[in-house]
Amino acid sequence: MRTPLILVALFALISLRVIAASPEPVERADAPPRERVSFNDGWLFSRTDAEWVLGQLDYAYSKPWLLASAADLFGPTSPRITQPRGNFGGHFTHTQPGFDDSDWRKLNLPHDWGIEGAFKQEYPGDTGKLPWWGVAWYRKHFDVPASDAGRRLVLEIDGAMAHSLVWLNGHFVGGWPYGYTSYQLDLTPFVKPGEKNVIAIRLDNPTESSRWYPGGGLYRNVWLTKTGPIHVAHWGTVVTTPKITADAAHVSVQVITDNDSAAKASLSIATEVFALDASDRKSSAPAATGAPVSVGIEPGRQASATQSLVVTQPKLWSVSAPHRYVAVTTISQDGRVVDRIETPFGIRSIAFDADRGLLLNGEVVPIRGVCNHHDLGALGTAINVRALERQLEILRAMGCNAIRTSHNPPAPELLDLCDKLGFLVMDEAFDCWGKGKNRQDYHVQFPDWHEADLRALVRRDRNHPSVILWSIGNEVIEQWWADGQEGWKLAARLAGIMREEDRTRPVSAGFNGEISGYNGFQHVLDAIGYNYRINEYARFRQINPTVPLFGAETASALSSRGVYFFPISDNKIDPASRADFQVSSYDLYAAPWATPPDVEWRAADAVPGYAGEFVWTGFDYLGEPTPYNADLTNLLNFSDPAEKERQKKQLEELGRIPTPSRSSYFGIVDLAGFPKDRYYFYQARWRPDLPMAHLLPHWTWPERVGHVTPVHAYTSGDEAELWVNGQSLGRKKLAKGEYRLRWDDVKYAPGEVRLVAYKAGAKWAETVQRTAGPAARLKLMPDRREITADGKDLSFVTVRIEDADGVLAPRAANRVAFAVSGPAEIIATDNGDPTSFESFQSKERAAFNGLVLVVIRTKTGEFGPITLRATSPGLAPTEVSLTAK
Ligand code: GAL
Numbered sequence: 001m002r003t004p005l006i007l008v009a010l011f012a013l014i015s016l017r018v019i020a021a022s023p024e025p026v027e028r029a030d031a032p033p034r035e036r037v038s039f040n041d042g043w044l045f046s047r048t049d050a051e052w053v054l055g056q057l058d059y060a061y062s063k064p065w066l067l068a069s070a071a072d073l074f075g076p077t078s079p080r081i082t083q084p085r086g087n088f089g090g091h092f093t094h095t096q097p098g099f100d101d102s103d104w105r106k107l108n109l110p111h112d113w114g115i116e117g118a119f120k121q122e123y124p125g126d127t128g129k130l131p132w133w134g135v136a137w138y139r140k141h142f143d144v145p146a147s148d149a150g151r152r153l154v155l156e157i158d159g160a161m162a163h164s165l166v167w168l169n170g171h172f173v174g175g176w177p178y179g180y181t182s183y184q185l186d187l188t189p190f191v192k193p194g195e196k197n198v199i200a201i202r203l204d205n206p207t208e209s210s211r212w213y214p215g216g217g218l219y220r221n222v223w224l225t226k227t228g229p230i231h232v233a234h235w236g237t238v239v240t241t242p243k244i245t246a247d248a249a250h251v252s253v254q255v256i257t258d259n260d261s262a263a264k265a266s267l268s269i270a271t272e273v274f275a276l277d278a279s280d281r282k283s284s285a286p287a288a289t290g291a292p293v294s295v296g297i298e299p300g301r302q303a304s305a306t307q308s309l310v311v312t313q314p315k316l317w318s319v320s321a322p323h324r325y326v327a328v329t330t331i332s333q334d335g336r337v338v339d340r341i342e343t344p345f346g347i348r349s350i351a352f353d354a355d356r357g358l359l360l361n362g363e364v365v366p367i368r369g370v371c372n373h374h375d376l377g378a379l380g381t382a383i384n385v386r387a388l389e390r391q392l393e394i395l396r397a398m399g400c401n402a403i404r405t406s407h408n409p410p411a412p413e414l415l416d417l418c419d420k421l422g423f424l425v426m427d428e429a430f431d432c433w434g435k436g437k438n439r440q441d442y443h444v445q446f447p448d449w450h451e452a453d454l455r456a457l458v459r460r461d462r463n464h465p466s467v468i469l470w471s472i473g474n475e476v477i478e479q480w481w482a483d484g485q486e487g488w489k490l491a492a493r494l495a496g497i498m499r500e501e502d503r504t505r506p507v508s509a510g511f512n513g514e515i516s517g518y519n520g521f522q523h524v525l526d527a528i529g530y531n532y533r534i535n536e537y538a539r540f541r542q543i544n545p546t547v548p549l550f551g552a553e554t555a556s557a558l559s560s561r562g563v564y565f566f567p568i569s570d571n572k573i574d575p576a577s578r579a580d581f582q583v584s585s586y587d588l589y590a591a592p593w594a595t596p597p598d599v600e601w602r603a604a605d606a607v608p609g610y611a612g613e614f615v616w617t618g619f620d621y622l623g624e625p626t627p628y629n630a631d632l633t634n635l636l637n638f639s640d641p642a643e644k645e646r647q648k649k650q651l652e653e654l655g656r657i658p659t660p661s662r663s664s665y666f667g668i669v670d671l672a673g674f675p676k677d678r679y680y681f682y683q684a685r686w687r688p689d690l691p692m693a694h695l696l697p698h699w700t701w702p703e704r705v706g707h708v709t710p711v712h713a714y715t716s717g718d719e720a721e722l723w724v725n726g727q728s729l730g731r732k733k734l735a736k737g738e739y740r741l742r743w744d745d746v747k748y749a750p751g752e753v754r755l756v757a758y759k760a761g762a763k764w765a766e767t768v769q770r771t772a773g774p775a776a777r778l779k780l781m782p783d784r785r786e787i788t789a790d791g792k793d794l795s796f797v798t799v800r801i802e803d804a805d806g807v808l809a810p811r812a813a814n815r816v817a818f819a820v821s822g823p824a825e826i827i828a829t830d831n832g833d834p835t836s837f838e839s840f841q842s843k844e845r846a847a848f849n850g851l852v853l854v855v856i857r858t859k860t861g862e863f864g865p866i867t868l869r870a871t872s873p874g875l876a877p878t879e880v881s882l883t884a885k
Contacts, residue, residue, distance in 0.1 A: 075451065112215040370616075717765060
């Protein structure tokens with residue numbers, strides 16, 4: 001029975017904040033109260049700066065103008081920030097509405113100019129050998145209907161890399177330096193209803209500003225939102241669930257409303273809660289209905305009202321059953337609806353407990369997480385929902401239940417997907433504070449912007465049930481200050497800002513300094529995340545018995561998919577594990593500061609209360625090709641260019657020449673999305689109930705006949721027997737502290753290796769590796785055959801090179817060419833090889849160890865059959881059919 005108990009219009013509180021004045025808007029009777037439309041299509045793009053800019057748009061000059069864009073994101077005691085007088089940059093050609101941009105390139109957003117390449121050897125390897133830096137302009141001509149007069153028009157940018165400056169019809173509006181923060185700008189004062197309007201955006205992406213590939217451009221979604229002058233404020237709803245029992249969940253909905261009209265407004269605010277299904281459809285009947293709350297707002301002011309509702313028999317959000325609800329809030333004035341907003345949320349409780357780890361709805365849930373950077377491999381940083389969803393699907397099949405958004409705020413769509421699919425999220429703000437890791441790092445903006453960036457992150461993301469942890473930073477230099485004074489004080493301040501915005505989640509950070517758990521940080525944060533400090537876990541637990549502990553970054557194991565070097569060694573940095581700029585895939589190798597997975601687990605399993613881990617990384621990413629970094633200085637802290645130069649010289653003298661690697665070796669999954677052996681190692685641990693077994697290496701070694709070729713196995717069982725060409729090499733059991741089974745003396749003979757795994761004495765799983773004959777054919781395996789004709793949906797097609805019997809040719813490097821017919825296009829190819837400099841947009845590509853990836857995208861509104869054809873000299877050509885629906 002649904003009992004809409006409801007109620008308690010507790011208070012309506014008028015804040016003292018004054019809202020920026022806009023020209024006398026009036027309410028239109030016929031307009032829908034709120035429209036939010038994609039503003040992604042029909043942009044013009046140029047990499048040429050406006051004439052005579054000569055540094056005049058640099059951050060040093062733009063800063064006072066930009067800060068006003070963050071005026072709402074400084075605490076209540078900060079003075080209100082307003083823009084200086086005048087029109088910043090309005091005299092530069094590219095900002096002006098009449099400027100002739102007819103020869104600029106036409107494109108749709110999201111767009112990352114860096115991924116277009118070309119790769120160059122002389123570009124830094126730590127940022128992907130791709131040209132992502134520099135200045136670029138985007139312009140868009142758009143109609144504003146005359147009927148929009150009196151409405152409020154707001155531009156929402158989910159992320160612009162970086163230092164965006166925005167002009168509308170030649171007037172400077174605002175912008176944002178940090179490329180990962182979502183922000184909005186009020187266009188109302190400069191908009192021309194009934195006319196063509198021109199928006200111009202300049203980006204300036206500084207060199208030496210990132211330790212990984214940041215991408216460049218308007219790489220996330222851009223929206224145009226229209227409301228009346230009385231409207232819910234930006235990120236102006238806060239839904240929490242302060243009390244949850246099996247019978248009832250108390251839902252608190254705080255609504256912050258702006259009155260931009262010229263008159264005092266008496267409003268009625270009402271909220272209904274509906275259940276949401278997996279396709280975002282609302283339940284037909286509300287799960288709870290709140291009694292309307294009355295609120296009065298003076299003109300130019302803001303007011304907050306809170307409603308309490310009760311959802312009976314709530315369906316809780318969890319990792320295995322991510323039930324969601326949506327709060328639909330309606331604001332009415334004199335019986336007329338002036339705004340309506342929907343806030344999806346989940347009902348769940350979280351707590352970090354030093355003795356038990358993470359409690360989700362009161363139950364222990366081990367964090368089986370990965371860190372990921374924001375690039376989508378061959379698609380670059382341009383956000384694509386399907387590409388993100390595919391990453392999560394691949395990770396979920398491994399048993400992963402958590403993502404750390406290293407080391408920056410993610411695209412909002414990632415959190416929507418995590419809500420839907422049941423992933424936990426550690427939502428991270430920064431990779432540095434006041435001390436940078438690169439010359440032009442975020443430390444340049446930190447003093448002025450950290451507060452706004454932190455508040456923006458929390459306000460945007462606080463209604464997502466997936467977000468269980470805030471992170472104020474990763475491996476900040478301030479952790480190393482031994483007396484701890486400045487470091488922990490700053491951490492306390494930053495955590496305090498986050499707690500002002502959200503009291504329901506713990507604030508944490510990732511530390512690689514062993515002292516961080518002893519020098520004060522542990523007292524000002526709610527949980528401590530260690531990066532690679534396995535030797536600290538036990539001591540930390542002993543000294544800080546009440547502080548929750550987890551692995552914010554673990555492993556950093558290294559491997560190239562399908563690559564094996566011999567002999568193997570348990571020395572994680574054995575040079576024999578590396579050749580041809582690849583790393584052997586025995587999962588015994590790691591960076592000097594890091595650990596193979598089993599070494600991490602041995603330490604973690606010995607620490608009571610350890611809440612779980614975020615492995616570095618789930619997917620390979622562009623940049624940071626450790627151990628082949630050409631310039632290791634990116635690992636150190638150099639704000640001082642002279643010191644950096646000195647270190648560079650030293651590295652050159654040591655013979656560290658630039659390497660051709662463009663992407664990382666840390667991923668459990670390679671850049672193309674193909675699982676490495678390690679994937680099955682984590683699966684064995686994270687999905688103990690899934691009968692599975694995996695063997696490595698592959699078994700096609702014509703040059704190794706008679707040579708020792710160790711065989712390692714991962715299984716969710718506890719015991720296994722290995723058979724080589726029908727002969728048993730014995731049955732082995734996993735002892736305590738062991739996670740893999742190894743047969744290190746196997747001599748290679750062509751044929752097959754077979755593993756039969758057991759659990760509690762009973763047969764559990766079986767797997768086999770067979771010697772492949774010569775490459776004979778191509779097999780195309782789309783991840784989805786029916787895709788939506790919306791110009792965004794993708795099919796990721798795996799191309800497998802097989803022998804005549806269908807066995808993967810595990811070392812095949814055949815070149816494969818692709819052609820598509822029908823309503824779709826090939827937008828990218830890849831093979832997961834970290835050393836490949838082939839353009840990601842190429843329509844042909846060499847296989848890397850038998851596999852190629854081709855990515856197909858639909859066209860908007862074009863339906864029907866699609867055929868993808870693959871050809872390769874000497875192999876039988878093949879086709880696969882897809883449908884655009
Ligand atoms: C960590 C760092 C990550 C990444 C990783 C590679 O210290 O936080 O961003 O660089 O090392 O092992």
